Amino acid sequence: MLTETPIGLYCAAGDFHIDPWGAAPRALITHAHGDHARAGSQAYLCADACLPLLRQRFGADVPVQGQPYGEPLTLGGVRVSFHPAGHILGSAQIRIEGDDGVWVLSGDYKRAADPTCAPFEPVRCDTFITESTFGLPIYRWDPAADVVADIVAWWHANRAQGLASLLFCYTIGKAQRLLAELAAITDDRVLVHGMVQPMTEVYRAAGVRMLPTETLVERPRGTSMAGELVLAPPSARGTPWMRRLGALSDGLTSGLMRVRGVRRQRSYDRGFVLSDHADWPALIDTVRETGATRVLTTHGHAEPLARHLADLGLDTGVLRTAWDDERGADDRE
């Protein structure tokens, strides 16, 4: 049903690519993260809820079409539908039904609740292509509410010491999830890096309730940032932008922060383990719930997960090329 090509996974029966990293005539997109949705294809198809995010990323001129979750569409010889993946707003699993049975490609997903997007729905299938970013038993997430409570405690402790709290997070999804989770605890305004604001507005327009935000640029020159919580992308670390914040404590929200050595090596003051990917038990449970007899793994720790699933009696394989990009397994979104 799906084959690996130099620009990504290709479905010959339906004549489309999924999350291609090269120019494709027709691209089906699981979600708006940069390692999945790349510019350059001629036409894009995604879940309805993903549409405004892709428009924001690609501009209004690029032909992007939306499809409601769960409603099938016939493309050539296959029926295609999008199903919520619970990863970020508009993220989808792609179900393809054809002569080779039912295939589901998970895209990135998580099973934990997220106030910014529709929850993951298990979809029965014969072949399941699952992400495996955190495919090792060391990865297991605490409830998001606990992590957010830790973040608030850190923010308030910093405030008491006159420090700004600079929290690094991905600009699409993680930042908005934080702003939405924080809204359950506080009403305070949060400062954001200029790269965080546009997507946050897209989320707001989509009806996601979040804390009010303001960019640093909007603050009058010379105002102290002491006590503020500031969200910024990891790429802003070490840039002159940080100068405006004065004395600060910094932290990163990522599943990678589960490992102490990784946090120390990157010398963040704090690491908050909050991920939009499935943890180890969620990966295993999800594979079981799909009822798939054949499972292909991709992203991150694909090989250990495949080997473990093979030990459980499944037919398994590793998709090496899908979503591989130059940044390496560590920094995928």
Add this chain to the structure above:
Amino acid sequence: MTPFAALFAAIDATTSTTAKVEAMRAYLASAPAADAAWAIYFLTGRRLTRLLSARAIGDWVSDATGVPGWLMQECYAVVGDGAEMAALVLDQMPVAPDAPLGLAAWLETRIQPLRGQPPERQRDAVLAWLRQLPRWERFTLLKLLTGELRVGVSQTLVVRAVAARAGLPVTTIAGRLAGAWTPTAAWFDALIGAEASADDLSRPYQFALASPLEPGRDTLEALQESLGSPSEWQVEWKWDGIRAQIVRRADTVALWSRGDEVLTDRFPEIRDAARTLPPGTVLDGEILAWHDDAPLPFAALQQRIARQQQIARVAKSVPVAFVAYDLLEQEGVDLRDRPLADRRQRLESLLRDVAAHPMAPAPVPDGRLPFDPPESGPVTQVLRASAQVAAGADTWETAAAARTQARRYGVEGLMLKRLASPYVGGRRRGDWWKWKIEPFTIDAVLIYAQPGSGKRASLLTDYTFGLWDGDELVPVAKAYSGLTNDEIAEMDRWIRRHTVERFGPVRHVEPVHVMELGFEAIARSTRHRSGVAVRFPRILRLRPDKRAADADTVATLRAMIRDQRAPAG
């Protein structure tokens, strides 16, 4: 266990030394004495001998969780730490909390009795404990069992925290923490107790410090005018070592650096030689690497400073001597108010007496063998009086001439001390002057660091140094080179852990490290905040013996401009 694990977590979660000290102080204030004693044991870098291997624990965790060995190995490859990996994998095992047990009870009634037990009993006990503990406590326990518990604090910070807890001076605590001790409740109570204990007998006096003789003030005429006749002055070499005091009282001996560090066990040959001094003796002097009759370069001494283990072995290749400048206490009497000339005479006759009739070394309280005498040489090789330069001359010419030879003798220049002066702690201008060889060297404080370029782009190698202007450190020079690769790597690690603030790639670090900078020329500058620009600054060496407060001032640097054309020596 929980409060200690929480302390470990709190220290781990911050790069701020203030926060670390406060976390330790708060723990020590609330923990029972026996727990606090053990906590200090680990905080000061002491460890239990390994009870169990990380591998054995990994096997047990694999059995208990059903995670196969190959998968544990995949996890290890990512985590890089056996105890942490095991704790993370164990997270799938629900916690069945047991009654809380203090750190001391954990160690004394559970962990240590495990030693020598059959492996099955060890396994059953460890797994049962692990079931009771939350994640970070599991991690802490596993680190204790494998003897790998390392908490990221320096001895200095621990001393500060204990001193804050006890409300006692840092020197008292540093003295009490030095040497061998057993972590017990009684020991901790004594550690923070106000009553003078035997350990306090080892307290040094505040060091007297010299002021630099600025260029322009060191011409023969200027010297004659401001200092008077050289016959009123004691002229010594300014040795390039570690300034230290030997404190020999009752049956104790302690060797103190100027940074309030106890060096007694780092220099066993000095310790043992000092035992031959009569009780009630305090000497001020310099520790130098010394071979035959000459000092070795400071770099040699640095090998001794860096080494904490296997001291006896390094001591063979780098012997040291204590060159005494002054006698501050004799027969228990504080001599500091007497004139230097009197103290100097007493010093010389004391050292002569000791050489002629060395006292039998005092018994060693903790049962250590005295340092191997054949390598350390006779007492006189180790304890020496500093040589007098140009004694009795009536013009400054002899001294100035000697100073030109300073480099050849491996010294930094001359020390001028007024023969009639008392010994006054701190830096008091007038009676003590240092007259360095190279006018253009300063002791500056590292304040900013940023990555280098090219091959060193991943390391923080570009340093900015500051000098004191009032109570502020003002940047005066940037320097890139002069350190060894090992020193650079070590500094890089330190900087990352002690960054106070970041501006882009630039890290503002805690003002702790003092380095000696040399430069070719100085000029006034309006572009520099200090008002001074230095040419070709380079790092001459690290000064681990100096504290930030001991660094030079901007005024010193400005004064150097005034007479650039004065001959350097």
